[in-house]
Amino acid sequence: DAGVTQSPTHLIKTRGQQVTLRCSPKSGHDTVSWYQQALGQGPQFIFQYYEEEERQRGNFPDRFSGHQFPNYSSELNVNALLLGDSALYLCASSLPLGQGAFFGQGTRLTVV
């Protein structure tokens, strides 16, 4: 049983560029949440997808957008990258009630 998988594991981008991160949820999970974790901080909620729709959003600008596909996998897109977007981006999958979310290994994004 595969857990939550994310790709790529590491990424370096230049300011102003756009990036797409991908997540495949744990088998049997249909809800995907994205978090941003800055160094030394706790994960910050970006948004959550369920039934291919954004169900809830945290305090992140519209530069952060996402998508969920019929197979429950998800993408996180960030436009017009800023240096401050450098962080570990974590995907978590869960059942619809959100309990016991399981995290992927994350994508380390560095913006230079």
Place this chain on the structure above:
Amino acid sequence: GENVEQHPSTLSVQEGDSAVIKCTYSDSASNYFPWYKQELGKRPQLIIDIRSNVGEKKDQRIAVTLNKTAKHFSLHITETQPEDSAVYFCAAGTTSGTYKYIFGTGTRLKVLA
């Protein structure tokens, strides 16, 4: 706004001693409280969780307590071992409505051999 405060930020204990990490949440609608352990360079791992209809839950050396009135919940680790060294995050969430987790800022636990 919604907030979870976590203390202490760092904690050093001798092997075999107990460790306690405390969190306070602000959203009274929160009814689900997971704890995650994150080792350096690795993903957060769910170690224990508690729902608001329960005051205490135990799993071997780990226990979590919840005081809904005070909006406090705590993680207790007994008989600590070096492999318990990691960053621990508390979180508060709801099982209806928003489903998002609000995480604390983390506690770096160091177990000294």
